[in-house]
Structures are given as structure tokens and as C-alpha cells.
Amino acid sequence: MKKEKKYLFDKPENVQRLLRGFWALLILLLGIDLFISKHPYFHWEEWPEFYAIYGFVACVCLVLASKYILRPIVKRKENYYD
Amino acid sequence: MINAVPPAAIFIIGAFLIPLLRGNLKSVYLLLLPVLGFINLLNIPYGSHWSFNFLDYTITFLRVDRLSLVFAYIFHIVSFIAILYALRLKDDLQHMAAVLYAGAALGVIFAGDFISLFIFWEVMAVTATYLIWARRTKASQAAGLRYFLVHIFGGLCLLAGIVINTYNTGSIEFSYIGLNGLGSSLIFLGFGINCAWPGLHAWLTDAYPESTITGTVFLSAFTTKCAIYALARGFPGTELLIWIGALMTMFPIFFAVIENDLRRVLSYSLINQVGFMVVGIGIGTQLSINGATAHAFADILFKALLFMAMGAVMHQTGKINATDLGGLYKTMPLTCIFCIVGAASISAFPLFSAFATKSMVMEAVAKEHRTIIWFMLLFASAGVFHHAGIKIPFFAFFSHDSGIRTKEPPLNMLLAMGIAAFLCIFIGVYPTVLYSILPYPVNYVPYTAPHVMAQLQLLFFSALAFTLLILSGIYPAEMRAINLDIDLVYRKFAVAFFWFCNVPLTAFRNGIQNFSSRAIGAIAKFATDPLIVPELILKGIQLGVYKALTTSSTGTNPKIADLEFRFNRLIKMRETGRYYGTEVPRRPIGLGVLISFVLIFFYALIYIITR
Numbered sequence A: 001m002k003k004e005k006k007y008l009f010d011k012p013e014n015v016q017r018l019l020r021g022f023w024a025l026l027i028l029l030l031g032i033d034l035f036i037s038k039h040p041y042f043h044w045e046e047w048p049e050f051y052a053i054y055g056f057v058a059c060v061c062l063v064l065a066s067k068y069i070l071r072p073i074v075k076r077k078e079n080y081y082d
Numbered sequence B: 001m002i003n004a005v006p007p008a009a010i011f012i013i014g015a016f017l018i019p020l021l022r023g024n025l026k027s028v029y030l031l032l033l034p035v036l037g038f039i040n041l042l043n044i045p046y047g048s049h050w051s052f053n054f055l056d057y058t059i060t061f062l063r064v065d066r067l068s069l070v071f072a073y074i075f076h077i078v079s080f081i082a083i084l085y086a087l088r089l090k091d092d093l094q095h096m097a098a099v100l101y102a103g104a105a106l107g108v109i110f111a112g113d114f115i116s117l118f119i120f121w122e123v124m125a126v127t128a129t130y131l132i133w134a135r136r137t138k139a140s141q142a143a144g145l146r147y148f149l150v151h152i153f154g155g156l157c158l159l160a161g162i163v164i165n166t167y168n169t170g171s172i173e174f175s176y177i178g179l180n181g182l183g184s185s186l187i188f189l190g191f192g193i194n195c196a197w198p199g200l201h202a203w204l205t206d207a208y209p210e211s212t213i214t215g216t217v218f219l220s221a222f223t224t225k226c227a228i229y230a231l232a233r234g235f236p237g238t239e240l241l242i243w244i245g246a247l248m249t250m251f252p253i254f255f256a257v258i259e260n261d262l263r264r265v266l267s268y269s270l271i272n273q274v275g276f277m278v279v280g281i282g283i284g285t286q287l288s289i290n291g292a293t294a295h296a297f298a299d300i301l302f303k304a305l306l307f308m309a310m311g312a313v314m315h316q317t318g319k320i321n322a323t324d325l326g327g328l329y330k331t332m333p334l335t336c337i338f339c340i341v342g343a344a345s346i347s348a349f350p351l352f353s354a355f356a357t358k359s360m361v362m363e364a365v366a367k368e369h370r371t372i373i374w375f376m377l378l379f380a381s382a383g384v385f386h387h388a389g390i391k392i393p394f395f396a397f398f399s400h401d402s403g404i405r406t407k408e409p410p411l412n413m414l415l416a417m418g419i420a421a422f423l424c425i426f427i428g429v430y431p432t433v434l435y436s437i438l439p440y441p442v443n444y445v446p447y448t449a450p451h452v453m454a455q456l457q458l459l460f461f462s463a464l465a466f467t468l469l470i471l472s473g474i475y476p477a478e479m480r481a482i483n484l485d486i487d488l489v490y491r492k493f494a495v496a497f498f499w500f501c502n503v504p505l506t507a508f509r510n511g512i513q514n515f516s517s518r519a520i521g522a523i524a525k526f527a528t529d530p531l532i533v534p535e536l537i538l539k540g541i542q543l544g545v546y547k548a549l550t551t552s553s554t555g556t557n558p559k560i561a562d563l564e565f566r567f568n569r570l571i572k573m574r575e576t577g578r579y580y581g582t583e584v585p586r587r588p589i590g591l592g593v594l595i596s597f598v599l600i601f602f603y604a605l606i607y608i609i610t611r
Helices: A012-032 A052-076 B005-016 B023-042 B066-085 B094-109 B114-132 B138-171 B183-196 B203-212 B216-235 B239-258 B260-285 B284-316 B333-346 B353-367 B373-397 B411-429 B432-436 B449-472 B486-528 B533-547 B558-576 B587-608
Strands: B049-053 B057-062
Touching: A012 A052, A012 B449, A012 B587, A052 B066, A052 B239, A052 B449, B005 B023, B005 B066, B005 B094, B005 B486, B023 B066, B023 B094, B023 B558, B049 B203, B049 B411, B057 B066, B057 B094, B057 B114, B066 B094, B066 B284, B066 B411, B094 B114, B094 B216, B114 B138, B138 B203, B138 B486, B183 B216, B203 B216, B203 B260, B216 B260, B216 B284, B239 B260, B239 B373, B260 B284, B260 B373, B284 B333, B284 B353, B284 B373, B284 B411, B333 B353, B333 B411, B353 B373, B353 B411, B353 B449, B373 B449, B411 B432, B411 B533, B432 B486, B533 B558
Parallel strands: none
Antiparallel strands: B049 B057
């Protein structure tokens, strides 16, 4: 069998590198946030890391609601309408 | 008369020349159409032109102001990109439908009155339906028909609204309408159906994924954006729109997360993005209207880019379901990069287009201190990154390796994606150009440290949620399945309705038909000689009386025998219908005439009394 060319993410160490860079970036974002002066319209925008927490919680809620509430209600076989 | 012609005319007349050309000449001609249109557009002065009197009304084909011009610019740009993308298509009818569709959209944008608006509106519905049917699959035929029916219904709502509105105001000018009374509500609803409001949206997610690879790129650009234009023109500042828009941003993302067909995922995110524009129109301030139009401009580009990237995947692999794809970055790196640019743009990453446009709507919402709406839109912003920003590129190009090894799509497709990707980044990096063509003066600065920081946090921590959910295996696996949506109502209801027509109603109709045909037969038989019945009764009584009076002791009475013979002859005549045998005396014709006169007399009497 012909050995196939190895691509970028076929090597686990590259995936690990990507993930490590990602974690570092997240920590950096959390750090910088503390030093930025804000001029918000709502007072909660001034809370430290408000957007990070909201983004994370929103997405977890979104996925869980879709998976455990919406999907059981609306999922049908592919030939449902045929 | 001015030098410029209505942009719709260039496209619509131009479309009919397409079948006459062949080969490279046709390609050049197709690409020249939007270029010519754009040059024409640059020469159009502000104001109303090409006005004609029709009955008591004035039809204006070219009403030019800043609002219509923004949409006209982007419609020309996206027409060029989509035509370039579809250039190798060997289907003249599809080319024609696409160019006519773009032309009709331009007609809507520049229509200064309701009559021309309505005509172009309907042309859009018809040509778009053809773009769906052009895929020539069973699913596309059915989805196209449903699309057509929904849009004809929407068009009729619009028409009814226009008629009532014109009756009330005496004018057919299309300007600010505002939500008051039945006529404006019907117009509002007509626009809303094209805008894919919640509950009225199913045509979009039903039909767009079933259209052709190139057709969907056109479809994604025009219908909803024309509705946005019409709402911005007719209903700015309508409170109801804020809530409709906020719902539109919210509900599709849940469906998008569990959807398998990646073009359907994009259709849901299309509704989600249009929701931001609807909110902007509903707020109605200068900043929010600017935001809505700017976001429409940016959305047309990145949505076209994403549909083109998914189309390229479909073109090369023949597959579009997340379950069948994955690992394509290996052999389609350019398409992958373009897709990521589109994904970053729709997610409003700093330096990409939506960052400079969607944030204007967010800012306008915050300025009005609409807390709930603001939280809903922020949720949707995180959600759109989740399903369109990550899910689309991840499942198509990365994720598990599907083993598919293919090539990049043809050069024209790559070029079209490249131009769209360039414009997405250009708007993001240098938004001043877009800001300068918006309807109102802009003094909004997107690139401030808190804004960039807030957006980066929101997006990267959404990405964190995705990463953790994928790594932990909680993320809902892609499944070969369909998800019910509101189209269930008419898809199932239509079947039930058809059954009701077919079975009980048909039985009822047959019953009535049988009854009436029998009744008519009986009446006809009776009418051939109506006097036979009283005669039969008389003869019967006569016979009975004779029989009763003469006691039956002395054999057969010849009188009775004669009566019996006559009676039986009458019955036989009635049964066989032979009345005028030799032995039957004919009735005098005068009797028939008399009866006719009596009947006519009564008929005339009734007529005169009731008149």
C-alpha cells in the first residue's frame, strides 16, 4: 500500500502545539483585560473578564440546549418527508 | 433626460442576449454586464428619474438616494463575483435566471413607487425559483415549488397591502410607511416573508441548500437584502422590528448547531445575520440604520464567500454533509483559507468586515439602553462564531479525515472567492470607505481598545467552549438526520389537506353527483308525460272501486277485465317509455301549450313580485 503524505495536523505534536498556543492566548487575553480602561454603556461591561465569561457560558448553554432539548424534539430520519 | 439608464434595464435586457453567445465571448459578456452596470451607476445623479404616468399614478423606475445607492453598489459587486464563480456553468437558462434575478433586485432597490416595486418583487420570486429548480433533483423540485408558493403568498400580501394603502393615501409613492392600519400591516408582512422572519423563515432553510452550487450564491445575496432595504425605507424605527430581529438572531443558531448539511447551517446563519439588520432598522437611529445597511453590505460578501467555499467543496467532492466531509485542508488549502476568512468575517473578528459593521448595531442598541435586546444579540454574536465561524471550516476542512483527496476548484471559482475574501478583509481593515457611502454621516470608531478586547474575549472564549466540548466528547456528534422546522406545518398540513380533498371531499362530491343524476333521470322520465301519473292514479282508483262494488261471485266481469287491461297497459307504457304506440290515443297539443302558458304565467308572476 502506498504510504500517504503526512499533512500538517496528521502529527499529534502539531495539534498539541496549536492547543498550547491557544491556551496561552486565552491567558494573555484575560491578563490584558485588567489593564484596559473601559467606557461602557452598561455597568456590567466594566466587570473584569465579563465578555470572556459571557462568551464561554453562552456557547456551553447553546450546545447543551441544542443537544439535549432541541435535537430530541426535531430530529427525524433522513427520509422523513419522502 | 439623463445619461444613465436604470441599472435593472442593463441586467434584464442583457440577460436575453446570453443564449446568443458562445464560448469565451459569452464569458466576457457575462462579466462585462455588472461592470457596465457599475459604470452606469457611477453616472446616476441623485433624485427621481425615468418617471412615467400610468393611469392616475406616477411610476418612477429610478429613485436615487444614499440608501438605494449602498445596496446598488454591493449588488453590482456581488453580481460580478457570483457570475465569475458561475462562469464555467454550461446552462444558459441558469445564467439568464441569475442575471434577471440580480436585475430585478436592482429594480426593487431603485423603485420609487409601489407598482414597479411589486413587479420587480415578483420577478425576483420567479427567477429565484428557477435557480432552485435548476439543480434538477427531486428534492430541489419540491423545495422550489414550496419556495414559489410561499413567495407568491408573500407577494399577494404585499399587493393587498399596496392596494389598501393606495386607496387610503391616494399615492403610490414608496417612502416611509410606518405601521398603522391594515394596508401597512400587509405590506409589513409581505416584506417580512422575504426577510425570513421567525415562523416565516422556513422557505429559506428549505430551499437554499437544495439550489445549485452557483445559484445559492446569488440567492443568498438578493432576496433577504431587498427585504432589508424595503424595511429600512418603509418601516425604520418600528418597535416590533427590534423584537423580531432579536428573535431572528437567536433561534437559528440552535438549529445550526445540530444541522448536518453545511449549506443549511449557512442558511440558518444567514437568518441570524439578517436579524442584526432588522434590529438596526427597528432601533431607527441614524447610527443603527447605518449599521443595518453596512452590515447588509458586509454580510452579502461574507455570506457569498462562505456559500462559494461550501459550493467549491460540493463541486469537488459531491458531498455537503458534515458526516461525509473532513480533512479537506490537505488538498484544498486555498479554499480552506478563503472559508476561514469568511468565517472570521461573519464572526466579527477584528480586522474582518463584520467587526466594523455589526458593532454599529450593537452600539446603537447599547446607546438606547435596551438591555434584554443587547444580551440577546451578544448571545447571538457568540453563537454565530460557534456555528458559522468554527463549525463550517472545522467539519469541512479539519475534524476527522474523511479520506477524500481532491483538487482545488477551477480557477474562476478560486478567483471569485479570492475577490470576496479580499473585500471582507478590506472592509475590516479600512472601514472608512464603506462608512463614506452609508445613508447618514458616520462618526463611529470601531477600533478602540475596549471594543477589540471585548470582541476578542467573547470569540476566543466561545472557541474555548467549542474546544472543550469537542475534546470531552459532549459536542453533539454529526448525524445523518433531518431536523424538523416550521416548514413541517405546511409540508404535513399540505399532505393532510390533500388527503381531505382526495378522500372525504371526493366521496361527498360523488354522492351528490349520483343523487342529482338519478333525480334528473327520474324527473326527465316523469317530464316526458307528466299527465300519466294522475291518469294512472285515476285508473287505479276506478279499477279498485269497480272491483269493490261488483262482487266477484259471477266469474270475470268484462268491464273489470277491460279496466285491468288499460291499467296494466299504462304501467307498461310508463316502464318502457313507449307512449305513442298505435293503440294509444295521442293527447291534443293544445293541452301542452296550455300547461306551458300557465307555467310561464306563474314564473312571470314570481319574477314581478320578487323584483
